[in-house]
Amino acid sequence: MKTESTLEKILASGNLAVTSECGPPRGAVPDKVKEKAEMLRGYVDAVNVTDNQTAMVRMSSFAACVIIKQMGMDPILQMVTRDRNRLAMQADILGAYAHGIDTMLCLSGDHPHFGDHPQAMNVHDIDSIQFVQMVHTMREKGTFQGGDDIINPPKMFIGAAANPFADPFELRVARLAKKAKAGADFVQTQCIYNLDKFETWMKGVVDRGLHEKVHVLAGVTPMKTAGMARYMKNKVPGMDVPDEIVDRMAGVPKEKQAEEGIKICVESIQRLKDVEGVSGFHIMAIEWEQKVPEIVKKAGLYPRPEIA
Amino acid sequence: MITAERKPLEEIIDSVKPFQRILLVGCNECVTVCAAGGRKEVGILASALQMNFMKAGQTIDIKELTLERQCDPEYVEELSTHMDQVDAVLSMACGCGVQEIARRYKDKPVLPAVNTKFMGASERQGVWAERCQGCGDCLLGLTGGICPIARCSKRLLNGPCGGSTNGKCEISPEVDCVWQLIWDRLKALGMEDRYEDIMPAKNWQTGRGGGPRKIIREDLAE
Amino acid sequence: MKQFEPVIVAFCCHYCAYTAADMAGSKRLSYPANVNIVRVPCSGKVDAIHLMKAFEKGADGVYVAGCLEGDCHFKNGNTKVARRVAYVKKLLDEIGIGGERLEMFYMSAGMGERFARVATEMTKKIRKLGPNPTKAMSTGNQGEAVA
Ligand code: SF4
Ligand code: SF4
Numbered sequence: 001m002k003t004e005s006t007l008e009k010i011l012a013s014g015n016l017a018v019t020s021e022c023g024p025p026r027g028a029v030p031d032k033v034k035e036k037a038e039m040l041r042g043y044v045d046a047v048n049v050t051d052n053q054t055a056m057v058r059m060s061s062f063a064a065c066v067i068i069k070q071m072g073m074d075p076i077l078q079m080v081t082r083d084r085n086r087l088a089m090q091a092d093i094l095g096a097y098a099h100g101i102d103t104m105l106c107l108s109g110d111h112p113h114f115g116d117h118p119q120a121m122n123v124h125d126i127d128s129i130q131f132v133q134m135v136h137t138m139r140e141k142g143t144f145q146g147g148d149d150i151i152n153p154p155k156m157f158i159g160a161a162a163n164p165f166a167d168p169f170e171l172r173v174a175r176l177a178k179k180a181k182a183g184a185d186f187v188q189t190q191c192i193y194n195l196d197k198f199e200t201w202m203k204g205v206v207d208r209g210l211h212e213k214v215h216v217l218a219g220v221t222p223m224k225t226a227g228m229a230r231y232m233k234n235k236v237p238g239m240d241v242p243d244e245i246v247d248r249m250a251g252v253p254k255e256k257q258a259e260e261g262i263k264i265c266v267e268s269i270q271r272l273k274d275v276e277g278v279s280g281f282h283i284m285a286i287e288w289e290q291k292v293p294e295i296v297k298k299a300g301l302y303p304r305p306e307i308a
Numbered sequence: 309m310i311t312a313e314r315k316p317l318e319e320i321i322d323s324v325k326p327f328q329r330i331l332l333v334g335c336n337e338c339v340t341v342c343a344a345g346g347r348k349e350v351g352i353l354a355s356a357l358q359m360n361f362m363k364a365g366q367t368i369d370i371k372e373l374t375l376e377r378q379c380d381p382e383y384v385e386e387l388s389t390h391m392d393q394v395d396a397v398l399s400m401a402c403g404c405g406v407q408e409i410a411r412r413y414k415d416k417p418v419l420p421a422v423n424t425k426f427m428g429a430s431e432r433q434g435v436w437a438e439r440c441q442g443c444g445d446c447l448l449g450l451t452g453g454i455c456p457i458a459r460c461s462k463r464l465l466n467g468p469c470g471g472s473t474n475g476k477c478e479i480s481p482e483v484d485c486v487w488q489l490i491w492d493r494l495k496a497l498g499m500e501d502r503y504e505d506i507m508p509a510k511n512w513q514t515g516r517g518g519g520p521r522k523i524i525r526e527d528l529a530e
Numbered sequence: 531m532k533q534f535e536p537v538i539v540a541f542c543c544h545y546c547a548y549t550a551a552d553m554a555g556s557k558r559l560s561y562p563a564n565v566n567i568v569r570v571p572c573s574g575k576v577d578a579i580h581l582m583k584a585f586e587k588g589a590d591g592v593y594v595a596g597c598l599e600g601d602c603h604f605k606n607g608n609t610k611v612a613r614r615v616a617y618v619k620k621l622l623d624e625i626g627i628g629g630e631r632l633e634m635f636y637m638s639a640g641m642g643e644r645f646a647r648v649a650t651e652m653t654k655k656i657r658k659l660g661p662n663p664t665k666a667m668s669t670g671n672q673g674e675a676v677a
Contacts, residue, residue: 081462082462086509108462108464108469109462110471110478111461111462111471111478111479113461113479113480114479122462122463124462124463124464125509125512126509126510127462127463127464127465127466127467128464128466128469129466129506130465130466130506130507130508130509133506133508133509134509145509161470162470163469163470163471166468166469166470166471166472166473167468167472167473167474167475167485167488168468168472168488168491171468171491171503174503174504175468177504178466178504178506181504181506182506190470237471237472237473237478238469238470238471238472238473238478316624317621317624317625318624321625348577348578348579351579351582352578352579352582352621355579355582355583355585355586356582356621356624356625357625358586359582359585359586359625359627359664360625360626362586362664362665363625363626363627363663363664
């Protein structure tokens with residue numbers, strides 16, 4: 001094992017891993033973090049904690065991760081290159097590791113343009129691939145990005161994001177290859193609605209043997225309403241929602257749409273389980289965490305394996 | 309070139325209000341080309357200010373002048389004969405020109421009349437777009453001659469991010485995704501294999517990160 | 531009280547509007563004497579600074595008259611100046627002179643009636659707007675649009 005990470009152990013055991021996410025509150029309310037995390041206890045192997053998601057200020061991922069860790073669960077520290085330079089990033093990684101946080105996700109982050117502080121300067125000192133490289137160097141060489149030795153180097157299990165649906169499609173496998181080369185241990189994908197396209201991408205990944213270098217966790221998000229499906233289709237950059245999904249959501253009465261959304265989500269997981277190279281699932285139920293247990297159970301991913 | 313845009317008139321009017329005699333100075337270089345602060349714009353601004361004050365029954369004395377190059381001490385010297393007849397200088401040059409005047413004429417307020425924007429190129433008649441951020445260590449040779457530092461919204465050296473859609477950047481359908489452009493160009497050059505080389509984290513010391521910069525050419529410097 | 535008589539400057543292209551003015555004259559179509567014609571070799575020759583200076587020197591209204599679309603003798607002088615007119619209109623708004631005092635018109639050499647009508651309508655409109663606000667203090671407020 002490269003790290004102490006529970007997620008690494010689950011993946012190494014050959015079980016399909018399950019992660020979910022928790023968006024910290026927009027205020028100093030620790031109970032909100034606990035409440036969200038508690039809903040996920042026992043149903044997921046690790047909980048992503050977002051970092052100023054959609055460029056809106058929230059409780060820091062680091063602090064929320066500590067709260068979740070203290071609850072005896074396994075948080076995944078998300079960090080974006082938008083808000084921190086390499087000094088701040090490495091400092092926070094040391095701090096997080098000192099609190100027993102051993103799994104993280106390296107991202108570039110949404111542009112501030114989308115958030116509540118469009119006036120803010122974005123940092124982007126390094127990009128997400130260089131970020132993965134940096135955390136990898138900290139772990140494997142025990143040095144900071146600047147070259148100095150680290151006392152007790154943090155051993156992070158390193159995650160990154162992959163979006164098979166963004167353009168240009170022909171670069172999407174190559175980009176995963178770059179992340180693997182940089183040292184990513186796992187990736188969590190963008191929400192998958194276009195399963196055919198995902199399978200095409202995944203075949204490219206498997207053909208190059210990349211799935212043996214980096215674990216691919218397939219991302220899924222249950223839709224609450226037909227409106228949400230339409231919004232995601234038309235308004236979210238890099239999101240691919242086929243018409244069939246929108247039509248299927250719109251085809252049921254409003255009060256049944258949430259149920260239909262869960263059904264679609266579960267069916268997707270069932271189908272994706274059989275796709276070669278898929279090592280697990282990342283269930284992003286945005287402000288709908290209470291539905292995660294149901295999805296996990298219905299998808300046959302429950303109970304979660306006990307790993308010592 | 310360095311591009312600029314005239315400030316809103318209201319802001320300019322406010323800034324010159326305390327002064328009676330103004331020396332309005334344009335520049336014949338970049339700001340002329342991007343139609344922000346050349347002789348023409350100086351004339352138009354002078355006329356607009358004049359009318360604005362006439363309207364209120366006031367007068368303002370505006371002397372118009374356009375220098376060959378406002379960022380060059382040699383030309384800025386030409387202003388010296390006018391300085392004792394004016395209360396303030398209103399400059400239509402880029403920030404470099406404004407500062408050159410401030411450096412040379414220590415006791416005269418100098419006000420900017422334009423907002424200096426970026427180093428860019430003309431895309432077509434009347435349209436200018438950002439091209440370079442002067443990082444001090446040009447890597448265009450690796451990126452097909454297209455700069456990701458100046459033109460990627462997230463300054464990714466290993467792009468594109470997951471928001472690239474139909475060749476456009478995630479921040480707006482009006483903005484090209486520079487990594488799509490780079491990729492297309494690498495393909496055209498038969499350099500696709502370059503794509504998977506990881507570009508290492510940039511050393512920003514050669515850029516603004518290293519503090520204010522200076523170039524000294526030993527053979528020319530006096 | 532004496533009616534306000536505006537000063538109007540019309541930049542007229544030699545190939546169309548200027549000839550149209552001649553035509554109006556020979557047809558004995560009357561148009562207001564307020565309109566002062568400046569002949570230009572092409573409407574595209576009129577620069578923003580000319581429009582500004584006309585107002586600065588006391589014009590109450592200004593217009594540019596160029597050839598019909600596609601008929602410019604120099605390809606597109608008329609569409610170019612139209613954009614300049616739009617630009618100066620905004621500028622005039624910004625300094626409180628009022629962009630509506632400046633207009634762009636198109637006509638052909640044979641449109642004597644149109645020339646006379648444009649001149650009349652523009653004069654009427656400016657008369658209603660009142661004097662150029664830059665003159666307001668010196669001439670005593672005559673118009674309604676004094677800032
Ligand atoms: S790489 Fe640096 S120097 Fe070259 S164009 Fe981009 S910002 Fe300018
Ligand atoms: S969409 Fe393209 S240009 Fe925009 S941030 Fe992403 S990689 Fe950069």
